Amino acid sequence: xxxxxxxxxxxxxxxxxxLLSAVKKIRGNDVKIDECxxxxxxxxxxxxxGYKRSRISIAAFIFGLIGTSLAFLMMIYMMGIDWPMIIxxxxxxxxxxxxxxxxxxxxxxxxxxxxxxxxxxSNLKPYxxxxxxxxxxxxxxxxxxxxxxKNSKNTQELSTLLMESGASEVxxxxx
Amino acid sequence: MDVTSPVREVLVTGxxxxxxxxxxxxxxxxxxxxxxxxxxxxxxxxxxFVGGYALAITLWDGIGMWGLNKTVGWAWDITNFxxxxxxxxxxxxxxxxxxxxxxxxxxxxxxxxxxxxxFAVICALLFPLIHTGRPxxxxxxxxxxxxxxxxxxxxxxxxxxxxFFAISTYFTVSLxxxxxxxxxxxxTIRDRATNKISKAIYGALSFGWDGAAKTWQRYETxxxxxxxxxxxxxxxxxxxxxxxxxxxxxxxxxxTIFPPYFVAGAIxxxxxxxxxxxxxxxxxxxxxxxxxxxHIELMNIIIMITGSIVGVAYIxxxxxxxxxxxxxxxxxxxxxxxxxxxxxxxxxMTCNVISPQLFWFKKIRTxxxxxxxxxxxxxxxxxxxxxxxxxxxxxxxxxxxxxxxxSPTIYDMGIYLFSFGLFFTLFxxxxxxxxxxxxxxxxxxxxxxxxxxxNKK
Numbered sequence: 115x116x117x118x119x120x121x122x123x124x125x126x127x128x129x130x131x132x133l134l135s136a137v138k139k140i141r142g143n144d145v146k147i148d149e150c151x152x153x154x155x156x157x158x159x160x161x162x163x164g165y166k167r168s169r170i171s172i173a174a175f176i177f178g179l180i181g182t183s184l185a186f187l188m189m190i191y192m193m194g195i196d197w198p199m200i201i202x203x204x205x206x207x208x209x210x211x212x213x214x215x216x217x218x219x220x221x222x223x224x225x226x227x228x229x230x231x232x233x234x235x236s237n238l239k240p241y242x243x244x245x246x247x248x249x250x251x252x253x254x255x256x257x258x259x260x261x262x263x264k265n266s267k268n269t270q271e272l273s274t275l276l277m278e279s280g281a282s283e284v285x286x287x288x289x
Numbered sequence: 290m291d292v293t294s295p296v297r298e299v300l301v302t303g304x305x306x307x308x309x310x311x312x313x314x315x316x317x318x319x320x321x322x323x324x325x326x327x328x329x330x331x332x333x334x335x336x337x338f339v340g341g342y343a344l345a346i347t348l349w350d351g352i353g354m355w356g357l358n359k360t361v362g363w364a365w366d367i368t369n370f371x372x373x374x375x376x377x378x379x380x381x382x383x384x385x386x387x388x389x390x391x392x393x394x395x396x397x398x399x400x401x402x403x404x405x406x407x408f409a410v411i412c413a414l415l416f417p418l419i420h421t422g423r424p425x426x427x428x429x430x431x432x433x434x435x436x437x438x439x440x441x442x443x444x445x446x447x448x449x450x451x452x453f454f455a456i457s458t459y460f461t462v463s464l465x466x467x468x469x470x471x472x473x474x475x476x477t478i479r480d481r482a483t484n485k486i487s488k489a490i491y492g493a494l495s496f497g498w499d500g501a502a503k504t505w506q507r508y509e510t511x512x513x514x515x516x517x518x519x520x521x522x523x524x525x526x527x528x529x530x531x532x533x534x535x536x537x538x539x540x541x542x543x544x545t546i547f548p549p550y551f552v553a554g555a556i557x558x559x560x561x562x563x564x565x566x567x568x569x570x571x572x573x574x575x576x577x578x579x580x581x582x583x584h585i586e587l588m589n590i591i592i593m594i595t596g597s598i599v600g601v602a603y604i605x606x607x608x609x610x611x612x613x614x615x616x617x618x619x620x621x622x623x624x625x626x627x628x629x630x631x632x633x634x635x636x637x638m639t640c641n642v643i644s645p646q647l648f649w650f651k652k653i654r655t656x657x658x659x660x661x662x663x664x665x666x667x668x669x670x671x672x673x674x675x676x677x678x679x680x681x682x683x684x685x686x687x688x689x690x691x692x693x694x695x696s697p698t699i700y701d702m703g704i705y706l707f708s709f710g711l712f713f714t715l716f717x718x719x720x721x722x723x724x725x726x727x728x729x730x731x732x733x734x735x736x737x738x739x740x741x742x743x744n745k746k
Contacts, residue, residue, distance in 0.1 A: 130736065149501050149502060149503065150501070150502040151499055151500045151501055151502070152500050152502065152505060153307060153311075153473075153477070153500060153729065153732055154473075154505075154728075154729040154730065154732040154733040155505040155506075155508065155509050155729070155733055156502070156505070156733075157733075159502050159505075159506075160502060160503070160505075160506040163502055165502070165503060165506055168506055168507045168510040170507055170510050170511060170514070171510055171513075171514050174514045174518075178518075188433060189445045192433060192442040192443075192445065193442065193445050193446070196440055196442065197440045197441055197442055199444075201444060201446045201447075202446060204446055208446060211445065211446045212445060214448075214451040214454070214455065214525070214529055214532070215445055215450070215451055215454045217521075217525060218451075218454040218455050218458040218522075218525070219454070219458070221458055221462060221518050221519075221521070221522050222458040222461060222462065224514075224518055225461075225462045225465055225466075225515055225518050225519075226461070226465065228511060228514060228515070229465050229469065229511065229515075232469075232507055232508070232511045233496070235507070236501075236503075236504045236507055237497065238472070238496040238497055238498065238504075239496055239497065240493045240494075240496060241492065241493050241497070242496050242497020242498075243497050244476065244479075244495070244497045244498060244499035245499045245501070246480070246499060249480045250480075251499070251500055252473070252476045252477040252479075252480045252498075252499075252500055253307065253308055253311045253477060253480065253481070254306065254307035254308040254311065254732075
C-alpha cells in the first residue's frame with residue numbers, strides 16, 4: 115500500500131448492534147467518522163451517522179412527471195396534429211386511449227431516471243473501484259473508517275476509543 | 290389487556306451465521322459445474338436447437354407453416370405468449386408487492402423468482418414478434434417512428450400497441466430492479482473470488498460496490514420506490530394483455546371481467562412456476578434452510594387464493610353470458626363447454642379450479658411431492674385457459690360457413706419447445722453463475738428471524 119495517501123483508522127465490528135452503539139459513542143466523543151461499510155443494510159445506521167434522508171425519491175417523481183408529459187405530448191402530436199386519422203370513430207386526440215401508454219412511459223422514465231441518478235451519485239459503474247478497507251465487509255464484518263487527518267486525536271487515541279466501543283480489531287489503511 | 294402475537298416461524302433455519310449465508314450461496318457459483326447441471330443444460334440446449342429448427346423454417350417459409358387458417362388466426366402463438374407473460378408475473382409480485390407489505394419471507398425467494406420473471410418475459414416477447422411473420426420489420430410497427438419513414442405513425446388507439454409498451458416497460462423495470470439487488474451480492478462474490486477471471490468478471494458486474502452506509506441508504510430508497518412503481522406496473526401488464534381481447538367484438542372476448550381475471554390467473558401460474566423451479570433448485574443446491582416448508586406453504590396459499598379467484602371468474606363469465614341475453618355470447622360459452630373443444634375446457638376447469646382447492650389441506654400444502662405435482666398441473670391448466678379463450682372463441686364465428694377447427698403443426702409445437710429450451714438455458718445459466726438467493730437481504734433478516742436468535746430468547 116502506498117504511503118502517500120490519506121491515512122485511515124479502520125475498526126472492525128462483529129455485529130450490527132455493537133456497530134450502532136459504537137457509532138453513537140464515537141460521534142459523542144467529537145470524532146468524525148468517514149464512513150461505515152456493512153454487508154447488508156443496517157437499519158438506523160444512517161440516522162446514527164447523521165445522514166439526511168435521501169432525496170432520490172424526489173428525482174424519481176420528477177422523472178415520472180417528465181415521462182407523463184412526454185408521452186402525452188408525443189401521442190397528441192402524432193395522432194392529433196401531424197397525421198390525424200379516424201380510427202374506430204374515435205377523436206384524434208382521445209385521452210382515454212392514451213392513458214395506458216402514458217402510464218407505462220411514466221413508470222419507465224421514473225425507474226430508469228432514478229436508477230441512473232443512484233448510479234451517478236453513488237459512483238457505481240462497471241469497473242468502478244470499490245473502497246475496500248477490509249475485504250470481509252461484504253461478507254460478515256461491519257467496518258468503520260475514520261480519517262486521521264480530519265480529526266484532532268492521534269492514532270493511539272482513536273484505536274483505544276474504537277476498542278472501547280466494541281471493535282473486535284483495529285487496523286490502519288492508506289487510500 | 291396484554292396481547293402478545295404468536296412468534297412467527299423462523300425464516301432461516303439451521304443456526305446460520307452471516308458467513309454461512311455467504312458461503313452456502315457463493316459455493317455454487319465458485320464450484321466447477323457438476324455433471325447433473327451439465328446434463329440439464331444439455332437437455333435445454335437440445336430443446337433450443339430442435340425448436341430452433343422449427344423457428345428457422347417458420348422464418349424462412351412464413352407462418353403458413355403453422356396450423357392457422359382463415360377463421361383461427363391466432364392459436365398457439367398468442368396462447369404461448371399470454372402463458373409466458375402470465376408466468377412472468379410472480380417475480381415482480383414477490384419482490385415489489387411483498388416488499389411494500391413488509392413480508393420478510395420474500396427475501397430468500399425473490400432473486401430466483403425475479404430471474405424466472407425476466408426469462409419468461411423474454412420467451413413471451415418471442416411469440417408476438419414471430420407471429421408478425423417478418424419480425425425484422427416489426428420495428429416500424431411497434432416503435433413510434435414515422436411508418437416507412439413517411440409521416441404515418443403507429444396507432445396509439447390500439448391495445449396491441451399498448452401491449453408493446455406495457456411488456457417492454459415491464460421487462461426493463463424488472464431487469465433493472467433485479468440487477469440493483471444483484472450488485473451487493475456480486476460484490477460479495479468478487480471479494481471471495483480467488484482466481485483472476487472471476488475477480489474481473491464479478492468486479493465489473495458489481496459496479497465497484499463497497500457497502501458504504503450512504504450507498505445502502507440510497508439503495509433502500511431506490512428499492513422501495515422501484516417497488517412502488519413496479520406494483521401498479523405488474524398489475525397493468527396483464528390488464529393490458531387482456532385488453533388485446535377485451536376491446537374486441539368477438540363473443541367470449543368482449544367482457545369487462547378480463548383485466549382482474551387475467552391478473553389473478555397470471556399470479557396463479559407465476560407462483561406455480563416459481564414452486565416448480567424452487568423445489569428443484571432447493572433440493573439440488575441443498576438450500577432447505579433458506580427455502581423452508583414455511584415458504585412453500587405460503588406460496589401454496591397464494592396459489593389457492595388466486596386459483597379460487599380464477600374459478601369465480603370462470604363462473605361469473607358463464608353467468609354473464611346467460612344473463613346478457615346475447616345469443617352469440619351464450620353460444621360462445623355453450624360451445625366452449627360442450628362443443629368440439631370440450632376437452633380443453635374441462636382440462637382447464639379441472640386443473641385451475643378443482644386442483645388448487647386441495648391446498649385447503651395443510652398436509653397437502655406442506656407436502657413437497659404434492660406441491661411439485663400440483664404446480665405443474667396448474668401451469669397445464671393455465672395453458673389450456675388461454676387456448677380455450679383464443680381458439681374456441683375464434684373457431685366458430687358469426688358465419689357458420691367459415692367455421693373451422695384448429696390443429697397444430699409440428700412447427701407450432703417446435704417453437705413452443707424452443708421457448709422452453711430458451712427459458713431453461715437462461716435459468717440454468719442463472720443458477721450456475723449468479724447467486725440464487727439474495728444474500729444481503731437474507732443477512733438483514735437473519736438477526737430478527739433466524740433460529741439462532743429466536744432460540745436465545
